[in-house]
Amino acid sequence: MFCFFFFFFSSFFIFLCGALPVAALRLxxxxxxxxxxxxxxxxxWNQSLSIASSWNIFSEFGLNTQKYL
Known part of the structure; x- marks a missing residue:
């Protein structure tokens, strides 16, 4: 059982240190x-920013908190 866990975690660690950064760099x-x-x-990104500014999410939240305080 210990050998299985050791093999599993060591292979996972090798994958994290080796394959994952290479894949991220290639992407x-x-x-x-x-x-x-x-x-x-x-x-x-611009579309989401314009939607957020047109909805006035932050100012609406601030006004509501000021109203309820």
Missing amino acids: LHWMTNQSNVMNYIAFQ
């Missing part, structure tokens, strides 16, 4: 090469 490299992907992400 980052691919995303920086794909300008369409970056434009899409920036467009979605």
